[in-house]
Amino acid sequence: MEDTEKFIEVNGDFKMRKLTEDDLEQFNGLLSYAFQITMEDLLRTGWTEEQIMHAKMPILKNAYVLGWFYHDKLASMIVVYSMKVNIHDNICKMGGVTGVATYPEYTGKGLIRSLIKQVIMHMYEEGQFISFLYPYSIPLYRKHGWEIISDKITFTIKDSQLPKKKQAEGMMERVDLKCEDISNVHDYFSMQRHGAMIRDELAWDEYWRWDNDNIIASIYYSKNHKPLGYLVYYVKNDTFHIKEMVYLNTEAHDGIWNYISAHYSMVSEVKGNNYSGEPMAFLFEDSEMVENIEPYYMARIIDVQEFILKYPFLVKLPKLKLSFKINDPVAQWNSGVFNVYWIDEETVCEKTDDIHAANLVEMNIQTFTTMIMGYKRPTYLYECGRIQTEYYMLRVLEQLIPVEKPYFSDYF
Structure with a gap:
């Protein structure tokens, strides 16, 4: 049997x-x-x-x-x-x-x-409390509660547009792909960037898994030999391809671009991806460059109540009680009204069936995810018809939710 x-x-x-x-x-x-x-x-x-x-x-x-x-x-x-x-x-x-x-x-x-x-x-x-995925079909995953929370901006820079050399006291050093300083820099970087993944051993294995033999890693070290940034890249057919660029301060940023510009005689263009949500052109003296933006990763709040309890709202308003009415047909524990208020700086979140609660903000789980993650602002979502609430509540939501788009550069 x-x-x-x-x-x-x-x-x-x-x-x-x-x-x-x-x-x-x-x-x-x-x-x-x-x-x-x-x-x-x-x-x-x-x-x-x-x-x-x-x-x-x-x-x-x-x-x-x-x-x-x-x-x-x-x-x-x-x-x-x-x-x-x-x-x-x-x-x-x-x-x-x-x-x-x-x-x-x-x-x-x-x-x-x-x-x-x-x-x-x-x-x-x-x-x-939250799930990420790379969608092969955005409509499919929207049906199941995921929503877009990050963008990938692909850029192409001509050799004539590469930045002029700037003062940077440190230097770049090419290193082995498994150099510990790479993971150390990324750990520090990801602890500072909203949305970034904290890479463990399995994540790093996935990161390097299918790279070809031409991939190169180079680290920017300060004059005291402190790792402050790194560049993963390869050069092929007169093009400098950036797999990943990570820097912890302006010095490392300038040092890395000095290194890229030093390849001027070898390449005709530089291509790469930017995951900050902001175009790069403004940072260059010659800003006439091509940047293409496309949706990248999607996310889904798995447990609304626990996520709210741990969420770092910008302000804690002791006299305010607001209520999120969430519709989640797949995860029933997320469907309902969640009363949110603060006692001695501590967030309280109570689930209730009271659909007539005060300061009600109604949306589906997809909209809640993209709003609370900061990808789209409450006012924009309201104007798109994705949020139902009284207009005065938009000012409250704009005060509560941090203004920072997720940075997510990984792929799995």
Whole structure:
């Protein structure tokens, strides 16, 4: 008799369960099929077939991987990484959703929908108050409560537009990709930037996993040899490609750009991505450059009440009580009215069914997420019809929510 205790859900010939290391071959197979990754593509990066086969083993060991099986054949799956992000200087648990895939013969059966609902419950139980994901379909994930919270701005700079050399007392040094100073700089940087991911070993492994042999890392050191920034890049076909640029102060910023400009004779242009939410052109003497903006990551508040309790509101108004009415059809614990007020600087959040509460602000979970994360301001969302409230409450919300867009440069 089949052991049904290991199954989370059974629906006819389909059974939902966690994947284990024994499922590695099927796991890799579905990833490769769904995301059109061929063995030839991976071999060109310099990996061996054995390395490719086991590259994703850490995911099955350290992540929550859930799948639907049809007669023991993996049909559909979803992956949740256990991660941490900086939410306005508060380090919060985050569920990073990735690897959402289904073989085409099993589409239209609601497999992904049920997997998403199950992992939302899993993240709730794990105390992961927020979830991030990179969407292959924004409308799909909006249906399940995620919303856009960050942008990626791609820029192209001509060699003639590179900044002139500025005074920087330190110097750049090329280092090994696994140099500890890189992770130390990023740790310090991410502790200062709202929305940034706190990279652990698994996150760094994902960061470097498929880079080719041409990738280079260089660190900016102060005159006292203190690491203040780093640049990860490669040069190909007369183009300087920036994978990541991180700096802790203006000195490091200028030192890194001095280093890039020193490649003037080697390249015709510089390309890279900016995740600050602000275009770069203003910072350059010649600002006539091309910058393309596109939505990047989406987020979802998994536990509204706990998130509010830990959220660093800008002001604590002792005489104010406001009420968020949230609609979340997927996570019922988030649907309802949340009364928020402050006692001795401490935030209080109580869930109630009182739809006639004072100072009511009504929205769905998607709008609440993008507003509370600072990607879109309350007044803008009100004017778009995404918030229902009395107009005077907008001034209150604008006072409460910090003015800083999330910075998220990772990909998983």
